[in-house]
Amino acid sequence: MSDTRWHHYPPPDLTPVDAATAAARCARVQKRSIKRETKVRLLKLALSMVDLTTLEGMDTPGKVESLCRKAMRPHPEMPELPSTAAVCVYPNMVPVARKTLGPDSAVKIAAVATAFPSGLSPLPLKLDEVRRTVDFGADEIDMVIDRGAFLAGDFGRVYDEIAATKEACGAARLKVILETGELQTLENVARASRLAIDAGGDFIKTSTGKVSPAATLPVTLIMLEAIREHFLETGVMVGMKPAGGIRTAKLALHYLVLVGETLGSDWLDPQWFRFGASSLANDLIRQLLRRDDGFYQSSRRISVD
Amino acid sequence: MRLSVEKTLKMYVGGKFIRSESGRVTKTQSSDGSTMYAAHASRKDLRDSVGVNRKAQGGWAGRTAYNRGQILYRLAEMMEGRVGGFPTTDADRIAAIDRAVHHAGWTDKITAVLSSLNPVGGAYVNYSMIRGMGVIVAIPHPEDGLVGLVESACQILVMSNAGTLLIPTEMAELGAAFAECLHTSDLPGGALNILTGDVEALLGEADKHDDIDALLVSNGAVPKAAWSASKEQGARVLRRLVMSGRAAQPAGPETFAKLCEVKTVWMSAAPEVPAGRVSY
């Protein structure tokens, strides 16, 4: 057990959040007009940041294999396109993904673990799940925090679980899913972000995709600000992954603007920013195709996964 | 025959009856025809009076609206019970007392009449509230007698202002009687002062004094040249000259609206991010 500022009462005193102004800030970002060469550059960048995701109970090896091929070559007609950053799958699908992608693939394998999506299992089970998943070949572990413990004010417990999970990850990068739709207030999001970062998360991530709302711009802004504060205090960079609900290229580009204007150019890199998404990749491709040949493509032209 | 005791009428400033700092008095006649003397306000008396008003205004405005109403009603009680009445007609006395009762009822209602809750777009509570302007120098119409004094005084006081009434020497006896009622009405000292003397000269001094928030002049109380000069001088500090109707009718909200500031406040009342909806 650790003994940190999260293990004492009262919990760390963070600045409050004015939700109306945070929303206005994001609305202003959404007024940014991204055209021509900037658009092409950011569309490609966004594609390279996608954690191409399938998290269904009905996932099969075939589905995951197909997803991995899509991740490596998002649109074979356009070989110049980057691969996506990663695929994101359930633990049992990691071996399939590793086999398809090969041992040292540029496309990383991210796997959700720790009794995703609720996290409501005994910690030893969750840690065992993490270790096994890493052993299967996962490069990145997307864990969920215990929202019940967080909302009950048991921050020490949430901290300890993250810290233990981080240890269990070994060399794998740890993404901490806050499930912001259940935390509900931006102040909770800010607090959970700092907690997750302090406890050793390499990334903080908004959502499982199983709760609505998933990622939103205001929530992402608050999380980026937490990352910024940590960086200014320590010089240590932490990554950000909004997940769920980002389906259009236009919205994705506005996320990138938000990142650029909040954290600067160093975070505009797949190493530090990811989109957890499934259908986004195709819309990015569609927009790029339009840039190339001047027509809006029917979605039939692009592979579904 | 008894030799009468000649009285010198004092002015009322800061809850005290005072002589002019200059020592000047003007000879005048009392309502029964006997000789009296009235303090004659100097320019410095005006400056002092305004200073006293400024100090007192915050306290007066800080009272609850209910308490201010109680005090104005107390003024009516004091006037009603005044032994020997006032050196004026019965009709004027009665109208003046009833006028004080009328205005006493405004203190805790005018805010509701002149304030608003504004339905702005966006997550803000937006309201416009009224506040007193501060210090007001007022000139009632001499022909309006006691009801004119009550009317001007109440216009100032209802709106949480403090102020000074300027009245001519001929009204000094009436003014002093009214001041005695103010004095016993629990009105905090300095909320309302009364100076007697040369009204136009005092108005001219007020024009040169920047720490006055408004001038309140009853229609016809001073010649046009005087109020024009006041407006011209007041331009330097953007001071308003409020012309109010004669005292036959009580001032209504349209007049009160000119004797206050409307302050609009936007308060963020942001709804948080929408509540989660679980769909496992």
Next chain:
Amino acid sequence: MSDASPHRLRIAGAIDFASSPESTPVTIPSHVGHYIDGAHVEGQQEGRFDNVNPSNEEVLCTVASANDAEVDQAVRAARAAFDGPWGAMSGADRGKYLYRIARRLQERAREMAVLESRDNGKPIRETRDFDVPTAAAHFFYYAGWADKLDYVMPGRKARPVGVCGQVIPWNFPLLMAAWKLAPALAAGNTCVLKPAESTPLSAWALAEIIHEAQLPPGVVNIVNGAGATGAAIVGHSDIDKVAFTGSTPVGRIILRQIADSNKRATMELGGKGAHIVFADAPLDQAVEGVINGIFFNQGHVCCAGSRLLVEESIAEDFLGRLRRRIEALRIGDPLDKNTDIGAINSAEQFATVQKYIGIAQEEGAELWQGCANEPPSNGFWVKPTLLTGVSQTDRVVREEIFGPVLAVLTFRTPEEALKKANNSEFGLSAGIWSGNQARIFEVAHALNAGVVWANGYNLFDPTSPFGGIRHSGFGREGGIHGLYPYLRLEA
């Protein structure tokens, strides 16, 4: 005061936006005359002047300068309309005309926005998202009042005042025209309006809309010109009410000019808004508020939050946040959709802002200027500017600069914050940022200002009365209170 962190974020230029100009075509006339008695007229030859696009110093058009005779013509037309069709018209019908204007403004919104940006130099983001929609909203709001005037004040019959002479500034040309015309017309008055000499175009287009809406001739007259034309309007013997928005010195001149008359007046003048940030504030949102408070419209805003009062314990941290945010602001072509900071409106105003920056340095202020990019070489540009190390006695703290220049002061207690905030001849606006609601109420109600924003800044709405106290003027625009100056309220 400097940001303590040794670690730097590379925000400026992080996203290299390709230019994205608003492309809606607009027609700019070669010459802008007057709109008098329902007709567009060229105006006299004498005194015509050039109207310059402040973002590239190119001449947009020439502008007529109305002489006394032309002003007289306009006032007579307004009087005739007041005594004639407009005075006889039902409130409901007056309202319908205002609704028409509002709707046409919405329909021509994009065009109006482009026109305004080219004329004024302000970013299209603001004209498109703020100036034009808010102007239309103002007409919509007051349209609905036209047949409800007897509900404005309990127990009082409402009657119009007569002919209104209205003089407006260059900072929000269309919006100020709307603020003046909408309540006046709803109340049943007729108007003679003078736009600012450097920004006549949106009023010219508004005259077209008014014409299309078929308002009876003379109800709205728009005359162009500079100070002398304005003086001719407010000094005209047949004007019943004067409404002015502009600088405090000009407000004084007008009040002197009309002192000898029974003309009513409202004055919306300068300001030096205090923007108070307490240590318990939502700091990142407070940054947003401060940015919006002083850099909105290049600081050409009478209610700009030009004095930042930040609690000493967080001052360094807060300034770091502020600078980082400023580094994401883009300066340049007003028509570019990504421009945050447009051009200073005129060579004259540019000189004024530069003068104050010089004064600040003489007074010992530390100057910091930032932006995401460099401004163009032509045109009038001032990067967002912070002045630290200033004190209450400094001119840059006491005087209105009317540019993107923020004076930064600190305080230790709420009492000190209030004392400093209220230590100004002006009293137009103020802002508070705090997470403590009781403190917000306490401070909001103790500030000497006509408008107070709590956890927000520079928010406007037609339903919300706006206006100042003391040297910031008197009278309110917007909301029910905005009708008072345009009505005789009689028992």
